[in-house]
Amino acid sequence: MPENGGYMAAAYGLTAAIYVGYWLRLRARARRDTALPPSSPAP
Amino acid sequence: MTGSLPAPGVDVAAARRLVRIGLRLSGLGLAALAGVYVLAIRFTPTEASQGLAQKIFYLHVPAAWTALLIFSLVGIVSALYLWLHDPRLDLFASASAEVGVMFSAVMLTTGPIWAKPIWGTWWQWEPRLTLTLFLFFLYVGYLSLRSAVHDPAERARFSAVVAILGLVLVPFVHLSVYLWRTIHPMPIVLKPSAPSLPPEMLRTLLIGFAATLLFYWGLVTVRYGLGLVTRAREAEAMRNA
Numbered sequence: 001m002p003e004n005g006g007y008m009a010a011a012y013g014l015t016a017a018i019y020v021g022y023w024l025r026l027r028a029r030a031r032r033d034t035a036l037p038p039s040s041p042a043p
Numbered sequence: 044m045t046g047s048l049p050a051p052g053v054d055v056a057a058a059r060r061l062v063r064i065g066l067r068l069s070g071l072g073l074a075a076l077a078g079v080y081v082l083a084i085r086f087t088p089t090e091a092s093q094g095l096a097q098k099i100f101y102l103h104v105p106a107a108w109t110a111l112l113i114f115s116l117v118g119i120v121s122a123l124y125l126w127l128h129d130p131r132l133d134l135f136a137s138a139s140a141e142v143g144v145m146f147s148a149v150m151l152t153t154g155p156i157w158a159k160p161i162w163g164t165w166w167q168w169e170p171r172l173t174l175t176l177f178l179f180f181l182y183v184g185y186l187s188l189r190s191a192v193h194d195p196a197e198r199a200r201f202s203a204v205v206a207i208l209g210l211v212l213v214p215f216v217h218l219s220v221y222l223w224r225t226i227h228p229m230p231i232v233l234k235p236s237a238p239s240l241p242p243e244m245l246r247t248l249l250i251g252f253a254a255t256l257l258f259y260w261g262l263v264t265v266r267y268g269l270g271l272v273t274r275a276r277e278a279e280a281m282r283n284a
Binding site: 001002003004005007008010011012014015016018019020022023026027029030033034 | 066094096106148258272
């Protein structure tokens with residue numbers, strides 16, 4: 001059997017980085033964009 | 044026709060709820076994908092001739108199927124938008140397109156990593172690979188177009204036309220291995236006859252596809268909800284102006 005586990009590790013690592021990276025970026029954007037606007041100062 | 048699209052009749056609180064549901068769904072999808080990693084590496088037999096590199100198949104193929112499914116969906120929804128002018132269709136198309144580009148990035152990076160040990164080369168300018176790369180760039184252009192055009196109605200109309208071009212390209216990507224001589228292997232699951240794959244490998248592939256679809260559904264729900272929040276705020280700002 002060929003010894004090519006390094007390619008598998010690279011592909012699995014890169015895929016995880018893309019999926020988790022995108023999800024974290026979207027979650028950060030969701031937190032920023034859905035934050036309630038600061039309340040206006042009392043008159 | 045220029046002018047602003049009417050904001051879909053959803054209040055900001057409902058859109059926020061949608062974002063929260065999407066984050067939970069996509070988090071669940073990520074956990075399911077982690078399970079697929081374990082299933083593929085630990086509990087699925089290693090193919091004798093390709094060795095461990097063949098296990099890239101369980102990430103590459105679900106990402107490719109999902110990306111092509113998303114681009115087909117975006118094209119269909121965009122055609123419906125041109126017909127019905129419902130802003131929710133444009134919102135769904137833009138949300139899906141961004142996620143589709145992310146999945147096609149996975150397809151286009153895992154493919155060459157798998158190709159190197161098996162074909163002896165990272166890349167070949169042959170029909171399947173070239174058409175897939177072209178589809179990826181078409182959708183990168185779609186996203187650039189959306190950020191460059193500020194008028195919402197024009198943005199929706201122009202990007203819908205690009206998405207329909209992408210829809211025309213999708214069948215050629217799938218059928219390219221039948222239409223031209225190509226180094227890329229023929230389909231072993233999505234073909235007229237029964238899948239030519241051992242049951243354990245087919246099971247892992249299908250579970251991987253289901254997990255990828257769940258992840259997609261969660262991500263697109265978040266993106267759609269964020270789009271609703273933005274449009275509701277824009278509409279509110281216009282009313283207050």
